[in-house]
Amino acid sequence: MIATMIESVANLPCMILATITLLISLLFLHYYTKHNKVVLWNLPLVGLLPEVFFNFHGLQNKVTQLLEEKKGTFFLKGALLAQSDILITSDPANVHHIMSSNFSNYVKGSNWRKRFDIFGDDSIFNADSQVWQHNRKIARGFFSHHQFHQLLNKIVQDTMAKGLIPVLDYIVSGQSLVVDLQDLFKRLMFDFASLIVFGSNPNFLSIGFPENVFTKALDEACEATCARHFVPDSFWRLQRWLVIGKERKLSESWKTIDRFCADHIAIKRKKLATNEDGFDVLNCYLTGHEITGPTPTDKIIRDNITAAFLAIGSTTTSTLSWFFWLVSKNPLVEIKIRQEVDKNLPENKVCPMQEELSKLVYLHAALCETLRLFPPVPSQLRVPIQTDSLPSGDHVNENTNVMISLYAMARMVSVWGEDCCEFKPERWITEDGRIKHEPAHKFFSFNAGPRICIGKDIAFTMMKGVVATMMRNYNVRVVESHPVVPNLSTVFSMKHGLMATVTNRWN
Numbered sequence: 001m002i003a004t005m006i007e008s009v010a011n012l013p014c015m016i017l018a019t020i021t022l023l024i025s026l027l028f029l030h031y032y033t034k035h036n037k038v039v040l041w042n043l044p045l046v047g048l049l050p051e052v053f054f055n056f057h058g059l060q061n062k063v064t065q066l067l068e069e070k071k072g073t074f075f076l077k078g079a080l081l082a083q084s085d086i087l088i089t090s091d092p093a094n095v096h097h098i099m100s101s102n103f104s105n106y107v108k109g110s111n112w113r114k115r116f117d118i119f120g121d122d123s124i125f126n127a128d129s130q131v132w133q134h135n136r137k138i139a140r141g142f143f144s145h146h147q148f149h150q151l152l153n154k155i156v157q158d159t160m161a162k163g164l165i166p167v168l169d170y171i172v173s174g175q176s177l178v179v180d181l182q183d184l185f186k187r188l189m190f191d192f193a194s195l196i197v198f199g200s201n202p203n204f205l206s207i208g209f210p211e212n213v214f215t216k217a218l219d220e221a222c223e224a225t226c227a228r229h230f231v232p233d234s235f236w237r238l239q240r241w242l243v244i245g246k247e248r249k250l251s252e253s254w255k256t257i258d259r260f261c262a263d264h265i266a267i268k269r270k271k272l273a274t275n276e277d278g279f280d281v282l283n284c285y286l287t288g289h290e291i292t293g294p295t296p297t298d299k300i301i302r303d304n305i306t307a308a309f310l311a312i313g314s315t316t317t318s319t320l321s322w323f324f325w326l327v328s329k330n331p332l333v334e335i336k337i338r339q340e341v342d343k344n345l346p347e348n349k350v351c352p353m354q355e356e357l358s359k360l361v362y363l364h365a366a367l368c369e370t371l372r373l374f375p376p377v378p379s380q381l382r383v384p385i386q387t388d389s390l391p392s393g394d395h396v397n398e399n400t401n402v403m404i405s406l407y408a409m410a411r412m413v414s415v416w417g418e419d420c421c422e423f424k425p426e427r428w429i430t431e432d433g434r435i436k437h438e439p440a441h442k443f444f445s446f447n448a449g450p451r452i453c454i455g456k457d458i459a460f461t462m463m464k465g466v467v468a469t470m471m472r473n474y475n476v477r478v479v480e481s482h483p484v485v486p487n488l489s490t491v492f493s494m495k496h497g498l499m500a501t502v503t504n505r506w507n
């Protein structure tokens with residue numbers, strides 16, 4: 001602690017100078033780009049920082065355009081204040097090389113862990129090598145366990161019956177028919193994640209819309225840790241030291257997350273003492289279940305609980321929100337989903353079962369298409385341990401940050417064809433009416449190689465359950481005038497939510 005303070009004080013003049021320079025440059029460039037409608041980057045001193053802050057969406061599109069021009073890969077020289085060069089790629093061959101064939105040479109690395117420190121060095125999300133392998137084994141063991149599979153259907157049904165349907169029924173029966181869908185999905189997915197992690201439904205999605213400090217803290221942590229990637233380390237360290245800006249919010253989030261996890265660990269210990277049993281993540285950890293092995297420290301449990309909520313809740317909330325927005329822009333897709341849902345779901349059944357959901361091929365395709373265009377994790381960063389040559393012919397070394405842009409990859413003609421920017425579920429369906437499987441290094445939304453997402457099928461089951469339930473029973477209309485803007489965050493969310501009207505389909 002004292003050593004950190006001394007280090008911070010010693011760096012203080014440097015940090016202040018960096019901050020002042022940065023602020024002046026940002027203000028000047030904001031004025032310049034606004035009036036000249038151009039995208040500026042590779043600027044001396046500040047690199048692409050101004051664009052990140054003032055034109056994030058424009059920047060994503062500019063990166064896409066450049067990647068298309070440069071055949072899928074280019075170098076961005078590090079700004080003077082930044083730490084290293086970045087190689088940006090959307091070339092599936094590079095993705096395959098980095099994530100699969102030369103996996104052992106590419107790590108998340110210590111810079112990643114510094115910036116995502118709130119999620120804990122030992123969590124599956126942050127760790128590399130043996131620590132990651134250990135966590136992965138536990139996560140795989142849990143999610144592929146027969147007890148979990150028996151429970152999943154019940155969990156999906158529970159969240160629909162106790163949360164989604166009563167709340168939507170309340171909304172359609174009331175004065176105000178407008179709801180923020182993103183907020184609604186966040187609540188629903190928190191309940192879903194809680195059932196998996198703690199074995200209980202907190203009913204965060206319920207009439208009255210209770211406040212949830214944990215999801216707010218998680219959102220703020222995602223924003224603050226993402227922002228750290230675009231500024232020199234000295235900048236956010238200074239902010240943290242002064243307890244200002246996003247760093248102030250981050251330190252508050254940190255306390256909230258710690259408290260939330262500690263409370264749940266204590267509650268679970270009490271339940272276990274009275275022999276209450278169940279199959280959930282926390283139960284396995286605390287009882288030293290064969291899946292998790294000997295009970296680890298509370299800190300390690302806290303890190304993995306937080307990672308689980310991020311993995312389960314934030315990703316599915318993002319996908320469902322973008323899905324309803326895309327469908328609202330493509331009424332023909334909505335008609336086709338409706339037809340499929342009506343054909344395959346029994347008439348008076350509000351919550352579909354897993355077997356029924358597996359018949360919804362067109363809906364599955366529409367969700368894949370959403371995940372392609374709006375991947376919840378829009379970019380991946382890796383650092384090579386040793387010098388390497390990529391299939392694109394580019395050379396990288398241990399000072400190169402390699403960034404894979406999923407957002408750009410979806411919009412590359414060379415990867416997805418001339419219609420790449422269109423929302424076309426049909427591209428996911430084979431001639432004989434099955435789901436077309438694209439290789440993970442091309443459809444990269446669930447990651448690829450040894451670190452591929454473990455919860456893909458679980459996510460589809462839940463998301464299909466939600467959409468089928470909603471489309472079968474309600475009319476959902478996105479409010480056209482509502483501004484839909486992507487948020488600058490680790491997970492691709494909507495800055496102002498997604499307002500929609502909901503009415504009963506059968507009245």
Ligand code: HEM
Binds near residue numbers: 139312445446450459
């Ligand atoms: C639409 C939903 C989802 C998407 C798009 C998604 C995407 C991803 C991505 C991109 C990663 C890699 C993250 C990284 O390495 O930085 C990942 C990892 C992971 N996901 Fe998912 N995920 C989703 C839902 C889920 C669900 C529902 C679960 C659990 C039930 C889950 C469990 C995991 C786990 C455990 C990992 C860590 C894998 C590892 O590092 O070895 N995910 N996911």
